[in-house]
Amino acid sequence: MITVKNIYKKFDDFEALKDINSQFEKGKINLIIGKSGSGKTVLLKCIIGLMKPTSGQILFDNRDFSIFSEKEQKKMKMEMGVVFQGAALFDSLTIQENVMFPLDMLTEQSMEEKLERTNYCLQRVGLENTNHLYPSELSGGMKKRAAIARAIAPKPKYLFCDEPNSGLDPKTSIMIDELLFGITHEFNTTTIINTHDLNTVITIGENIAYLQDGCLEWQGNKENVLTSDNQKLNSFIYAQPLTQKIREFIKQ
Ligand SMILES: Nc1ncnc2c1ncn2[C@@H]1O[C@H](COP(=O)(O)OP(=O)(O)OP(=O)(O)O)[C@@H](O)[C@H]1O
Ligand SMILES: [Mg+2]
Structure with a gap:
């Protein structure tokens, strides 16, 4: 489990993350959703240690790595698997x-x-x-x-993916989602995925955090993401063209 407590991230005067508090669960697909520029990548970078939050705390199974020695932090890197946006192979x-x-x-x-x-x-x-x-x-x-x-x-104990489906056709996206879901459950990883793919949200979203303008506005799961009465979440979801799969999901 990864716990995020009171995370703020400022770039000069601009607040990219404002008091984020959340838990990402072990053995589950945790999604961070939200429109472009809402702060998903900044939050993921703060969690994996590529960016230092301006303030706040991030705990990996109750361990605070920011106070670890360099040697301990190297060991920690073994526990993290990261899939960057665009695959980023050498x-x-x-x-x-x-x-x-x-x-x-x-x-x-x-x-x-x-x-x-x-x-x-x-x-x-x-x-x-x-x-x-x-x-x-x-x-x-x-x-x-x-x-x-x-x-x-x-x-790794923790698996992070930034937009794993970007640039892929719907069929290939489903294959990637199924792969990430299978790996998460097989190896019991705490998996955090950034996405704005609604199919992903309703198919594998076991724990979903919705960000808007750097604020965590809603948290739930695929069972209640389409039926919440949170106006901000709904304005994100229903601004997108709904696929056949999502229309069927709503009808159920
Ligand atoms: N290094 C940086 N310096 C200044 N501002 C930044 C930096 N990184 C991100 N930002 C700003 O923080 C905000 C959130 O950016 P972020 O990349 O997290 O968005 P996102 O939700 O991942 O968007 P997308 O869906 O397009 O990937 C944006 O306004 C962005 O311009
Ligand atoms: Mg991003």
């Missing part, structure tokens, strides 16, 4: 080298152990036999899956 490395990268950086494992883990992760995301290809030889959806394989290689 173009000059093969898929095998990309997936093995965190193991090279963070572990003392032998080549044999690293290769075994790499092959397991590639197989888990359905990319077996792509070891010696380069990212430029993969489709967008395959790149995302390779990035997920790299994120899960160090057996």
Whole structure:
């Protein structure tokens, strides 16, 4: 579980996050939703330690890593898997080298152990036999899956994904959602995903935080996200063209 307490983030005079308080649950898909510029990426960056909040506290299973030593923080990095927006694979490395990268950086494992883990992760995301290809030889959806394989290689307790479906067609998006859902439940990870994909919201949103203008305006789940009486949430949801799947979901 990740607990976020009284998080503020300021850029000069601009407050990107205003007093965010939330809990992201273990073994569940936790979604951060909200329109462009609402603060999703800033919040995710604060959680994973890429950005320092102006004030507030973030606890990983009750542990505050901001007060840890450098050595402890390196160990902590092993516990985190991150899939950045746009996959962010290293173009000059093969898929095998990309997936093995965190193991090279963070572990003392032998080549044999690293290769075994790499092959397991590639197989888990359905990319077996792509070891010696380069990212430029993969489709967008395959790149995302390779990035997920790299994120899960160090057996993380926490998995973070920023817009994993951006730029993908609806069918491939569903495949990525199912993969992230499966991994989260199989490995009991605390998974946080930033998205504005409504299909994702109603399919895998087990815990949903809605951000607007840097404020946490609503928290709930896929069962009540379409039927809440929160006007701000509804203005976000119903501003989007509703897909067939969502219309059917509403009718139920
Ligand atoms: N490094 C920065 N310096 C100044 N302002 C920033 C910085 N990073 C983000 N912001 C501002 O913070 C606000 C929130 O940005 P953020 O990237 O978190 O939005 P988002 O919800 O992730 O949007 P999107 O859906 O487009 O990815 C925006 O107004 C953005 O301009
Ligand atoms: Mg973003």
